[in-house]
Amino acid sequence: MVGVPEIAFESWAAQFIAKGHKVAKVDQMETVLGKEIREKASNVKEDRIIRRELTSVFTTGTIVEGGLLTNEMSTYYI
DSSP states (O other), X not given: OOOOOGGGHHHHHHHHHHTTOOEEEEEEXXXXXXXXXXXXXXXXXXXXXOOEEEEEEEOTTTOOXXXXXXXXXXXXXX
16 A cells, blocks of 8 residues: 555556556545534544545556556557
């Protein structure tokens, strides 16, 4: 598991994918204020973590975003 700034995600993801790793992107789905409102509404403090969801999975065979594609990633050999 690696955490990278969102602005640098494409660069880091491309590096990991080029080395054969799968990359999953998880986004934060609520703000701290949203979390506090959810906690007050439910009166249960069990879920103290800000909600996040898996939004994308990238592999060498599933990349469609141009920023992640590089010439070195070609896997077709003659």
